[in-house]
Amino acid sequence: MTIIGGNGAGKSTLLNCIAGVYPVEKGKILLGGKDVTNLPDYQRAGDIARIFQDPMMGTAASMTVEENLALALKRGRPRTFKRGINEKRRILFRERLLQLKLGLEDRLNVPVKLLSGGQRQAMTLLMTTLIQPRLVLLDEHTASLDPKTALKVLELTRRLVEENNLTSLMVTHNMEQALRVGNRTIMMHEGKVILDIKGKQREEMTIPGLIELFHQASGEQIQTDRILLT
Amino acid sequence: MSLIAFYGAVVLGLIYGLMVLGVFLTFRILNFPDLTVDGSITLGAAVAASLIISGVNPFVATLAAPLAGALAGIVTGTLHTKFSIPPLLAGILSMIGLHSINLRVMGGSPNLPLLRQPVIFECLDSFGFVLRDSEFIISIFVAFFFVLLLYYFLITETGQALRATGDNEIMMRSLGVNTGRMKIMGLGISNALVALCGAMLAQKQGFADISMGIGTIVAGLASVIVGEVLLGSTRIIVWIFAVLLGSILYRLIIALVLRLGFQPTDLKLFTAVIVTVALISPFFKGYTEKIKGKFRSYKEKVKEKFKTGDEDLGKEEV
Structure with a gap:
């Protein structure tokens, strides 16, 4: 599902509420039928994986590639006093890194800070899929990458989401991307969901059509450039 | 520098090395400048000294010190994580509080001499070692033991989570780690090491003193930095080892400075x-x-x- 909306529409707030970073004043958050409204973020992490806009946020810079993967391998699970990295895990990491086609499988011992933003974001994506989450939250995770890398990371996102059958919420400022990726699009405005497009309607939707729909739903003139360009 | 002075400085460096490992853990790994150490090193010395004087076996007394130190670290960690007090202030609060506690532990006197009391360094007497050699053997054994223990801890799943907490807290919360608890644990371990250092120090110098902790954090930082300059590496085992080496070198530098005619008060x-x-x-x-x-x-x-x-x-x- 993709989420669009102007600045301050509440997209990131929504994601932060779902993840448990912000406390909720009213209402409930249900995850697979389970009420998680009062759980702190770290207790929801077993079910919810997050990818941030800043590629630096998803990995621990001073630690190596394999150490970061080992950290993600225990997402939402108890951490023991056994070694974090063993030969078995190393083989698994190498196998998974091979899927990225970035040559990282030969750089397991390299500190992550030496990797580029795109490589780090790709790694974060991989870390997300090491443990199957029920929900993936993607907060403009391609926004701070250059166009070419952004496209690559988006493609990788699509592949990992489809291969692993992951439910994901993706915030984006790119309307074309919003319609092209995934199978459902919601538009937010002033903290509320004002549009929910799916199925056939979505397949036939165009960007001008989307803008027109927004105009009707919100009763406001859309500030197109603000949505498109930010 | 005479050989005896050199020897003495190395032994001091090894003993203080435990404190430096503690400072390394908070300052470098957790990114938390922890001032509690000024109080917890004295706490360790006070606990060990008063227990020994009251007739407790020196080994038991020495092991009691890190427990007290861990408690002090846990207090600082709780002040910071549960009540959002900034790291420096949380450390200062613990340190000041500990000053009174230490005086209590020492029975109200600012100095607790250990003259003619059994100490851990005497345990090798029956093997025919003189005191100076036993001090060296025991302190090098203890220092290496804790270097390896700390290394092993830092590469376990929990230890890696602790390192990552200091590196990227937001990421670690999103990976399901209670980062507050991690910090409290780190501070507890760190101050346990510092208090153990205090306990050994009191037995080495023959007394516990209420003011022996002043400036410990700065000496610890100096040692960490000296070690890193000497053997800079992000490989964790080399890093820990460098820090211990830094502690020894720092004590050697101090000994040299004293030889140059500076006053100990300088x-x-x-x-x-x-x-x-x-x-x-x-x-x-x-x-x-x-x-x-x-x-x-x-x-x-x-x-x-x-x-x-x-x-x-x-x-x-x-």
Whole structure:
């Protein structure tokens, strides 16, 4: 599902509420039928994986590639006093890194800070899929990458989401991307969901059509450039 | 420096090495400058000394010290994580509180001599070692033991989570780690090491003193920095080892400075200067380049002025 909306529409707030970073004043958050409204973020992490806009946020810079993967391998699970990295895990990491086609499988011992933003974001994506989450939250995770890398990371996102059958919420400022990726699009405005497009309607939707729909739903003139360009 | 003085400095460096490992864990791994150590090193000394004086086996007394130290670290960690008190302030609060507690533990007297009391360093007497050699053997054994233990801990799943908490807290919360608890654990371990150092120190020097902890954090930082300058590496085992080496080297430097005729009372200033220089050196690097740059542009300006001046002169002549 993709989420669009102007600045301050509440997209990131929504994601932060779902993840448990912000406390909720009213209402409930249900995850697979389970009420998680009062759980702190770290207790929801077993079910919810997050990818941030800043590629630096998803990995621990001073630690190596394999150490970061080992950290993600225990997402939402108890951490023991056994070694974090063993030969078995190393083989698994190498196998998974091979899927990225970035040559990282030969750089397991390299500190992550030496990797580029795109490589780090790709790694974060991989870390997300090491443990199957029920929900993936993607907060403009391609926004701070250059166009070419952004496209690559988006493609990788699509592949990992489809291969692993992951439910994901993706915030984006790119309307074309919003319609092209995934199978459902919601538009937010002033903290509320004002549009929910799916199925056939979505397949036939165009960007001008989307803008027109927004105009009707919100009763406001859309500030197109603000949505498109930010 | 005489061989005996050298030997003494190395033993001190090994014992203080435990404290430095603790400071390394908070300052470098958790990114938490923890001032509790000034109080917990004295706490360790006070607990061990008063237990030994009351007839407890010195080994038991020495092991009781880290428990007390861990408690002090847990208090600081709780103040910081549960009540959002900034790290420095949380550490200061614990440190000041510990001053009173330490005096209580020492029965109200600011100095607790351990004269003619059994200490752990005497346990090798029956093997025919003189005290100085046993001190060396025991302290090198303890220091290496904790270097390896700390290394092993830091590569376990929990230890990796602790390191990552200091590196990227937001990420670790999103990976399901209660980062607050991690910090409390780190501070507990760190202060346990510091208190153990205090306990051994009291037995080495033969007394526990209420003021022995002043400036510990700065000496710890100085040792960490000296070690890193000597053996800079991000490989965790090399890093920990470098820090222990830094502790030894720092004590050797201190011994040398004393030989040069400085008063022991000048040492704190000396340590503060070492740490300050190390901390500001990156800025200083920028400054020297800036000054060079300014000088260059000034030179160019002067040149230009002369050029235009020449032209002006030329015009006047015409």
